[in-house]
Amino acid sequence: MNSHVPIERLDAPASRTRHALDPLTPAEIESVIALVRADGRIGVTPRFWGIALDEDVARHLPADASRPVRLVVMNPLAHAAWEVTGWTATAADAARLHSWTPVDAKRPGVSSEEARAVGRAVRADAGVLAALAARGITDAAQVWVDPESITGFEPEGLTERRLSWATLWYVENPEDNGYSRPIPGLVPIVDLETLEVVKIEDHGVTPIPPEIGNYGSGAWGPDREVSALDIVQPNGPGFEIDGHRVSWQNWTFRIGFTHREGLVLHDIAYTDAGKTRSVLRRASINEMYVPYLDPDPTAYRKNFFDWGEYGAGPLTSSLELGCDCLGEIRYFDAHALNGDGEVFTIKNAICLHEEDDSVLWRHVNGRTRNSEVRRSRKLVISAFATVANYDYGFYWTLHQDGAVELEVKLTGILSVSGIDDGHTAHHGRMVAPNVQAPIHQHYFGVRLDTAIDGEINRLVEVYAESEPDDSLNPWGNACRMVETPILDEANGGRRADPSRALHWRVESESTDNRFGDRTAYRLSIGDTTNLFVKPGSIVERKAPFVAKHLWATPYDPAERFIAGEFPNQAPLEAEGVTAWQAANRSLDGAKLVLWPVLGVHHYPRPEEWPIMPVARIGLRLEPDGFFDRNPSLDVPAGVPVSHCAHHGDGKCDC
Structure with missing residues (x-):
C-alpha cells in the first residue's frame, strides 16, 4: 500500500x-x-x-x-x-x-462471548474427545470450534432449548488456515444456557484433509513484482466532516452504526441550485441470509441469518491494519456491547474516502474536433464484517451525477466439508484433496427509507415491451415503457427481470420537474438469484423474504427488520416483511420503506481456494427526472498531467 x-x-x-x-x-x-x-x-x-x-x-x-x-x-x-x-x-x-x-429465551442472537464458551464446552466434553481420538486427534487445543445457529433444524426432544451446533476444524499450528481442514462427520450439539453437549452426531470417520491451505505472503512461492501506485490529494480531501455529518460536492448525510446492521446512513440529501433536496431518510444492510444447498451431514444445517442471529455491529472489522482504503482517508470508530455487557471499541470501523471513477462524461465535436471531458470521482463510505470464515465489504457510493450505489464485496474463505477418498462432490466442487466446497447462496436484505423530495413517495414498476398498437408501430420497431403503480402491499413483493429492462421508480408526491413529471429516482437491481430448494423445505420456510427481489411497506417504527425482530430459533412461519404484507396496507402516498433483496448464487471455483478473490453484487439508485438536466455540468475540467500529454487536446480520459 x-x-x-x-x-x-x-x-x-x-x-x-x-x-x-x-x-x-x-x-x-x-x-x-x-x-x-x-x-x-x-x-x-x-x-x-x-x-x-x-x-x-x-x-x-x-x-x-x-x-x-x-x-x-x-x-x-x-x-x-x-x-x-x-x-x-x-x-x-x-x-x-x-x-x-x-x-422467548431461545430467540435472542448469539454473541462472540457465547460462541467462545461453546468452543470451551465442546473441547472439554468426554464424548467429543473420544470421537476426536478415533480420528487421530489427541490434543483438543488443535481443534477450532465454530458454533452455528440451528434455526429450523433442532433435534427432536430438544426444541425448547436454546441450542447451537458446532463445526470442527483441525489446526496443527496457530498460524495455519484452520478453515482448510474440516473434521468431517462429527457434529456436537450444545445447550447455550447450560453449556452442555447434549447430543453428538458421528457420521463416521473420513480422512482429515492433508493441505494446510495457508494464504499469507510467500506461502505459494515468491511474491510477484508490483510497481508502486500512489493516491495523492495534495490539497486534502474534498469532503468536510462535523462529528458524524459529512458534506461532499453537493451531498450531505450522517453516518450511523447499530448492533444489528452495522454501518447505517441517515438523511442523504443533494443540494441543487441552492436548495437542499432529500433523497433517502435511511439506508442500511438490514439482514444477511446464507443457505447452504448440500445434504452433507456437516453442511445441511448451515442456514444463517448472520445479522439477526449474530449482529453486524460486533462482527465489524477494524480497518486500521489493512489496505482497505487508500488516499485521504477519514475513519470513524464504532462502539458495541459484547455478550458480557461490556462496551468495546472497533477502531477505524468505517472508512470515508474519495476515489477516481474514470470518465464522468465526454464528447468530441466531429466538425471542430473540440473535445470536452470530465473525470468522475466518487465518495465511498465502507465497512467490513468478518463472519467466521467469510468477509463481507459494504460500500455505499455517492456520485457527482446524483446517483447512489451499494456494492457488496464477498471474500474470505469458503466454508467447506470433508469428503472421503474417491467420492464425488455432487452438490459442490472439489477445491483441495478431501475438501469440497458446497453450493450455497448469500442474500442481502437492504433497507431503504425513501424520501425523494419529501417523505411521501410512490412506487412505480417500469418495464419495456414492443408497442402492441400497429397504428403506432408501422415499422415494427416501436418500444414503449409500461408503468404500473404499486399501490398496496398485496402487490408489494416484486421480482427483477433484466430481460424486460425492468426497474422501479420512486416518485415524489409533492414535487414536479419542468416537464410536469413527478421528480423521481430509479432503483435497479442487477444480477440476482432465486432460491433453488424444494417447496415447503425448511430453508424456504425459514426465509420466505428471499422469494422476491423487492418488497415495499409503509413506514412503521415497529417493523425494523426484514426477517423479523428475533429470527434465531424462530418458528418456521412468516415473520418480518412477509408477515406484514398480510395487512395489505396502502402504499399510495405513504412514507415508503423499500427492502431490496440481493442474491448471490455461489457455485464455488477451485480458483477461490484457499482464499476467495472478491465477488460483487449491488444495486443502483439514479435520478430519473429528479433534475431538469445533467446535474454534473458544473464539474470542472481536469488539469492535464505529463503522462496525458500525448492526447494532444490536453484532456485526460484515463
Whole structure:
C-alpha cells in the first residue's frame, strides 16, 4: 500500500454537539447497562445481545438530549430473556429504565462471548474427545470450534432449548488456515444456557484433509513484482466532516452504526441550485441470509441469518491494519456491547474516502474536433464484517451525477466439508484433496427509507415491451415503457427481470420537474438469484423474504427488520416483511420503506481456494427526472498531467 496520509490525520474531528441520530457513545451505553445489572431478575451470570438507539423517537429530540434505547438481556440459569427500554444519561439527567418485555429465551442472537464458551464446552466434553481420538486427534487445543445457529433444524426432544451446533476444524499450528481442514462427520450439539453437549452426531470417520491451505505472503512461492501506485490529494480531501455529518460536492448525510446492521446512513440529501433536496431518510444492510444447498451431514444445517442471529455491529472489522482504503482517508470508530455487557471499541470501523471513477462524461465535436471531458470521482463510505470464515465489504457510493450505489464485496474463505477418498462432490466442487466446497447462496436484505423530495413517495414498476398498437408501430420497431403503480402491499413483493429492462421508480408526491413529471429516482437491481430448494423445505420456510427481489411497506417504527425482530430459533412461519404484507396496507402516498433483496448464487471455483478473490453484487439508485438536466455540468475540467500529454487536446480520459 502507498499513501502519503499521515496516521494522525485519520481521525474524524469531533462535533461541538452530539446529534440525536449519532451512534451511541460508550458512556451512554454504560449508563443504561449499570441499571440493568442492578436488577435482580437477570441473575448472577447475565448475557447481553446488543443495545440500539430507538431512532424513531430519537429523530425528534434536540441535540445532546437523553436518548431512548432498547437492549436484550438474558438470564441463562432461569431460561429467561427480556427486551429492556430506557434512556441514556446526560450531563443534566441520570439514566433511567422504562420497561422490561419478556422475550422467548431461545430467540435472542448469539454473541462472540457465547460462541467462545461453546468452543470451551465442546473441547472439554468426554464424548467429543473420544470421537476426536478415533480420528487421530489427541490434543483438543488443535481443534477450532465454530458454533452455528440451528434455526429450523433442532433435534427432536430438544426444541425448547436454546441450542447451537458446532463445526470442527483441525489446526496443527496457530498460524495455519484452520478453515482448510474440516473434521468431517462429527457434529456436537450444545445447550447455550447450560453449556452442555447434549447430543453428538458421528457420521463416521473420513480422512482429515492433508493441505494446510495457508494464504499469507510467500506461502505459494515468491511474491510477484508490483510497481508502486500512489493516491495523492495534495490539497486534502474534498469532503468536510462535523462529528458524524459529512458534506461532499453537493451531498450531505450522517453516518450511523447499530448492533444489528452495522454501518447505517441517515438523511442523504443533494443540494441543487441552492436548495437542499432529500433523497433517502435511511439506508442500511438490514439482514444477511446464507443457505447452504448440500445434504452433507456437516453442511445441511448451515442456514444463517448472520445479522439477526449474530449482529453486524460486533462482527465489524477494524480497518486500521489493512489496505482497505487508500488516499485521504477519514475513519470513524464504532462502539458495541459484547455478550458480557461490556462496551468495546472497533477502531477505524468505517472508512470515508474519495476515489477516481474514470470518465464522468465526454464528447468530441466531429466538425471542430473540440473535445470536452470530465473525470468522475466518487465518495465511498465502507465497512467490513468478518463472519467466521467469510468477509463481507459494504460500500455505499455517492456520485457527482446524483446517483447512489451499494456494492457488496464477498471474500474470505469458503466454508467447506470433508469428503472421503474417491467420492464425488455432487452438490459442490472439489477445491483441495478431501475438501469440497458446497453450493450455497448469500442474500442481502437492504433497507431503504425513501424520501425523494419529501417523505411521501410512490412506487412505480417500469418495464419495456414492443408497442402492441400497429397504428403506432408501422415499422415494427416501436418500444414503449409500461408503468404500473404499486399501490398496496398485496402487490408489494416484486421480482427483477433484466430481460424486460425492468426497474422501479420512486416518485415524489409533492414535487414536479419542468416537464410536469413527478421528480423521481430509479432503483435497479442487477444480477440476482432465486432460491433453488424444494417447496415447503425448511430453508424456504425459514426465509420466505428471499422469494422476491423487492418488497415495499409503509413506514412503521415497529417493523425494523426484514426477517423479523428475533429470527434465531424462530418458528418456521412468516415473520418480518412477509408477515406484514398480510395487512395489505396502502402504499399510495405513504412514507415508503423499500427492502431490496440481493442474491448471490455461489457455485464455488477451485480458483477461490484457499482464499476467495472478491465477488460483487449491488444495486443502483439514479435520478430519473429528479433534475431538469445533467446535474454534473458544473464539474470542472481536469488539469492535464505529463503522462496525458500525448492526447494532444490536453484532456485526460484515463
